[in-house]
Amino acid sequence: xxxxxxxxxxxxxxxxxxxxxxxxxxxxxxxxxxxxxxxxxxxxxxxxxxxxxxxxxxxxxxxxxxxxxxxxxxxxxxxxxxxxxxxxxxxxxxxxxxxxxxxxxxxxxxxxxxxxxxxxxxxxxxxxxxxxxxxxxxxxxxxxxxxxxxxxxxxxxxxxxxxxxxxxxxxxxxxxxxxxxxxxxxxxxxxxxxxxxxxxxxxxxxxxxxxxxxx
Numbered sequence: 226x227x228x229x230x231x232x233x234x235x236x237x238x239x240x241x242x243x244x245x246x247x248x249x250x251x252x253x254x255x256x257x258x259x260x261x262x263x264x265x266x267x268x269x270x271x272x273x274x275x276x277x278x279x280x281x282x283x284x285x286x287x288x289x290x291x292x293x294x295x296x297x298x299x300x301x302x303x304x305x306x307x308x309x310x311x312x313x314x315x316x317x318x319x320x321x322x323x324x325x326x327x328x329x330x331x332x333x334x335x336x337x338x339x340x341x342x343x344x345x346x347x348x349x350x351x352x353x354x355x356x357x358x359x360x361x362x363x364x365x366x367x368x369x370x371x372x373x374x375x376x377x378x379x380x381x382x383x384x385x386x387x388x389x390x391x392x393x394x395x396x397x398x399x400x401x402x403x404x405x406x407x408x409x410x411x412x413x414x415x416x417x418x419x420x421x422x423x424x425x426x427x428x429x430x431x432x433x434x435x436x437x438x439x440x
Contacts, residue, residue: 226267229303230391232256236377238392240306246272250370250398252423260300267291277401279330280367310392313379313408319355326371326399326422326432327364334431335422341431347417348434356410363399369427371405372396373420373436378407396423411438 227243234254247255269289275282328335335341338348351357358381361371377393384403397405421433 226259226262228255228257228259230255230257231304231307233392234377234395236393237307237310239308239310240391241304242391248398250368250396250423251425252370252372253394253396258303260303261298262291262293264293264295267293277365277367279328279365280401311410312390313356313410314381314390316356316408316410318358318408319352320357322349322357322359324349324359324361324371324420324434325364326362326369328367328427328432335427337421337432337434340434342419342421342428342433344435346435347437349436351409351411351436351438353411353415353438353440356408358406358408360404360406361397361399362404363401366401368401369399369432370396370423371399371407371420372423373409374418375414376409376411376418376436376438378409381406381408414438415440 227245228247229241229243230238231241232238232255249255268287269291271283271286271288273283273285325338327339340348363369373395377395379390379393380388380397382388383405384400397407399405415438417435417437419433419435421428
């Protein structure tokens, strides 16, 4: 069976796309349509997964079992596309930043740009109505998950390879010893909010930072 993705992280996609598997780092969301399977039992599973040599390993698990029976129905037509979404690759970039995720495996401490979270510190100050490009690097031997509140982003590339833009996100997996490039347009909201790793043990042990958007 295939998932037909209509939204990611609560943002409608610019065109419907389909896949048999979806990678969902902690905090991410997909809205999907699935056409009913033939008669019988179909299992929704999370496959076995490892986040890296110093990370965590998870076994394959059955999340749900769907029983399909009765007279077949005529399949409903699937949508093909939504309204176009702003493509930030054409925006002038007001500021480029490097954001680095790292950790100390001996002390189980986690850092953004070499610092642990301080609720009173502003780590990034951005200007309203500008677009910024962030290169988010992961220095660890395990995957981390970049998540930002309030202001979603466009994923531009993963480990130097251009990413096929489908819609805006608020969560993306950081490859072990890798990097992603994202762009954000700060167009609607003033004030302070955080970005962090969405693995709870990592954010609770320091892997979080504050953004403030100013005029």
